[in-house]
Amino acid sequence: MDEVAETASVSKQTVYTHFASKEALFLEFVHALVGAAGDEIRQRLAGPETGRPLADYLADFARHQLAIVLTPELMQLRRLAIAEASRFPDLGRMLHKMGPARSIELLQAAFRHYAALGQLQLDDPEEAASNFNWLVMGGPVNDAMMLGPEAIPPAARLEAHALECVRIFLAAYSPPQGLTPGSG
Template sequence: MTDVAQTTPQVEGRSARKRRAIMEAATGLFLRNGYQGTSMDEVAALAAVSKQTVYKNFTDKEQLFRDIILGATDRVGEFTEVVAQLAGTEDLEEDLGELARRYITVVIQPRTLQLRRLLIAEAGRFPAVARDYYQRAPGRTIDAFTDCFQKLADRGLLRIDDPPLAASHFAWLILSQPMDKAMFFGDEQQYTPAELQHFADEGVRVFLAAYRT
């Protein structure tokens, strides 16, 4: 019994490391070669595991692709919790500015943008994955903004007739220029932290000019 208790965590640790290695290898290949241009043999070779191990962890290439894409949304919940805290703010301009800077920093990341471009390219092949990604990431974030702005309006801090529209305005005042350019220019378009902060601050300024009471 003692031997089993001692070895099981090691086995589980090796399994988790192999799964992570497979996902990292597949992500790199998908981003470089696209979904169609990537084979499970290549994934196994790059991850330094057997093909049997790959299929033990992932039924097929479609499941591997899906798990990689949706795995990128795992931390969205942490951000929406931060958004929820804004509803109790005592300094709307300062706290909204901090939230905006965090928002743009999280979204305008090279790997996040690479995965988004990959998913857009494969959306016709995987419409369910594309919908799930939207609901778990952009859609969930907009819902969080909507709920927060409604509560701020109830407190008399914002003047809003259409909270979902206001949430979309807020998101795109901040993200539209860097996001749109990054989608077309790829990894050659890199923004400095100062540039991202400028986008965030100006987005907040315009949003408050339109919606603050």
């Protein structure tokens, strides 16, 4: 707290006036960092209502998600949240709410749109959104978490991974060939 006060050029008492504890200050920091990453994805990604093809939407989502999440800072924060989950459960909940849960919510809305157009066949948009999110994030995030920043793949590898995730997802959730909305 002394360092925070010094950096902000205020007294420690002023810091405690705004934040009841070190934990509260840290949660606010996490909220800002992860919230900004989620906001960036939403700002960069044009929605499906623009008429863009489903495969393009999915590929853009995957590219943006990977580029924004796979940073040394966010990987370090994930490690910390996991390590401290039993002592600070609010940290893990906040990280999940501001990160994966927001992405899955964004995907759900898009999947409902594409399903209404007959471009996706799914019973549960939330499950499909979770499947796509973790298909994209699972391997690269796990590697970066366990092996450190040097395990973050180069851009070309991330691009290939994003496109393969789109291919797999579409193989699982595209309507059977020849069926149109209302004909099945």
